[in-house]
Amino acid sequence: MFYHFRQSWMALRANLTAGLATLTTMTVTLTMLALVTLVALNLENIVRTIERDVQITAFLENTTTPTQAEALSEAVLMALQDKTKFPVLDSAKFVPKEEAYANLAIDFKSLADATSLVENPLSDRIVIKLTSPTNLVSTAANVKAIVGVKDVEYGSDFAQKVINAISSVRWFGIGLEVLLLINSLFNILNTIRVAMYARRDEINVMRLIGATRGFIRLPYVLEGVGLGLLASLFTLVIVYPAYTSAVGQLRTLVPFLALIEDNLTVLQVLALITLLGVMLGLLGSLWATNRYLREVE
Amino acid sequence: MIQFHRVSLEYPVTKTLALEDVNLHIKKGEFVYLTGHSGAGKSSFLGLLIKSLKPTKGQVYVAGDPLAKFRAGRIAQHRRRIGMVFQDHQLLDHLSVFENITFALRITGAPVKDWTERTMHVMRMVGLEHKRNSFPIQLSQGERQRVAIARAIVTNPLLLLADEPTGNLDPDVSWEIMALLDEINLKGTTVLVATHSREIVDRQRRRTITLRKGKLVRDDPNGGYAI
Numbered sequence: 001m002f003y004h005f006r007q008s009w010m011a012l013r014a015n016l017t018a019g020l021a022t023l024t025t026m027t028v029t030l031t032m033l034a035l036v037t038l039v040a041l042n043l044e045n046i047v048r049t050i051e052r053d054v055q056i057t058a059f060l061e062n063t064t065t066p067t068q069a070e071a072l073s074e075a076v077l078m079a080l081q082d083k084t085k086f087p088v089l090d091s092a093k094f095v096p097k098e099e100a101y102a103n104l105a106i107d108f109k110s111l112a113d114a115t116s117l118v119e120n121p122l123s124d125r126i127v128i129k130l131t132s133p134t135n136l137v138s139t140a141a142n143v144k145a146i147v148g149v150k151d152v153e154y155g156s157d158f159a160q161k162v163i164n165a166i167s168s169v170r171w172f173g174i175g176l177e178v179l180l181l182i183n184s185l186f187n188i189l190n191t192i193r194v195a196m197y198a199r200r201d202e203i204n205v206m207r208l209i210g211a212t213r214g215f216i217r218l219p220y221v222l223e224g225v226g227l228g229l230l231a232s233l234f235t236l237v238i239v240y241p242a243y244t245s246a247v248g249q250l251r252t253l254v255p256f257l258a259l260i261e262d263n264l265t266v267l268q269v270l271a272l273i274t275l276l277g278v279m280l281g282l283l284g285s286l287w288a289t290n291r292y293l294r295e296v297e
Numbered sequence: 298m299i300q301f302h303r304v305s306l307e308y309p310v311t312k313t314l315a316l317e318d319v320n321l322h323i324k325k326g327e328f329v330y331l332t333g334h335s336g337a338g339k340s341s342f343l344g345l346l347i348k349s350l351k352p353t354k355g356q357v358y359v360a361g362d363p364l365a366k367f368r369a370g371r372i373a374q375h376r377r378r379i380g381m382v383f384q385d386h387q388l389l390d391h392l393s394v395f396e397n398i399t400f401a402l403r404i405t406g407a408p409v410k411d412w413t414e415r416t417m418h419v420m421r422m423v424g425l426e427h428k429r430n431s432f433p434i435q436l437s438q439g440e441r442q443r444v445a446i447a448r449a450i451v452t453n454p455l456l457l458l459a460d461e462p463t464g465n466l467d468p469d470v471s472w473e474i475m476a477l478l479d480e481i482n483l484k485g486t487t488v489l490v491a492t493h494s495r496e497i498v499d500r501q502r503r504r505t506i507t508l509r510k511g512k513l514v515r516d517d518p519n520g521g522y523a524i
Binding site: 003010201202204205206207208209210211212213215297 | 347349369370373374375376377378379381387388389391400401403404405448452
């Protein structure tokens, strides 16, 4: 095995420029891949948070007594049980106008003093949570159509737009990554081919003496795997501190963003990238050596 | 040891007929010259024996095995039974004489503990034990050819193929190389030498096969160059 390692080191040294070019391209690709993956995971997290918080507030017609209000809310809640009209309904909760007014005072402390001076301007309401933001607009329209519902509020289709935008970014990232990975694969392929071509006399002698294909290929496969591993390690060294620093700064600037901060997830992503780098090196070199030997045989 | 049964070889791209309907049989332990002008088909003949070429028609047998049935893995095994010597030596310049010879043992998977002894044995046989640590570039043409022969025989092959082994050598050195091949043959190895050196073939008087434009035109057990 030492012989093969030595041979692959010699091959790398003999074609240092090609090797360095491949190493750089692979490092850039894997770094991009790691960053895109981490960004995608964070977007996923943000989407999940938005989805969890998607709700429709149904304002009820004004009533004069609490008993009337309760009767109206029960009728609306009953209407919401219709699964054909509200397939994504998660929960629905009646909030009397007094409770809503008290909550307002908690959320906006400056209003707390005014609550005793002004008559409660709010309506009774039903807060509806959805399992998914899909069909948010049509669900809101169906809620509004219920007798006794004066108006609805659901933040327009903002949530859906954000989710669509995030999804587009995610697909763009995946597309970009696929192209970068293909580019890396061809880079490895070319590096190994150049290395084999540079040592074609030796390979020819090996073939004539009776070396098996595996014996001839091994040093070049080791070179490919080594390049993949090295590029992965460089990626680790670049991405881990960059990500933790970026998350730290974003936490200060936009504290409400639901970012992934646990080390385990980040390290899992980086371990996956390392594995991918090695696999890329392995596949590229296997492909290159196979093609070269088929050409000369 | 070697049998050609109605063997023809046509190169697909150029449509050149390199060998045409060749029949012959070489017995184990024989020393045979393969002669003919350049382009007569000598190298194609050797290429078929090491299965770097495939016949268009007919069958080639080595040690009783039909080569047509060999797949990639079996071809490597087959080549380990054959020692090859080339006109241009095909030594590896970055390896020393010792390492060049050991290279064959490494590739054929010989036990590591035997490497030194076997390499030293063949180096003594070709008279190069004092050049053990020299590199090919530091050797004369004749010495390089000796290293190539040592590398070819260190694996104890059944068959030794030499393609113009004296092509680049002056007459005295050529005779030394031929004497070496003779010695190897006397130890039981079948030797097939492709050459167009009239002097060597005429003087040695060994079985001589002559090719002309791909056809076997002469198979003389008493030898002699006659084209």
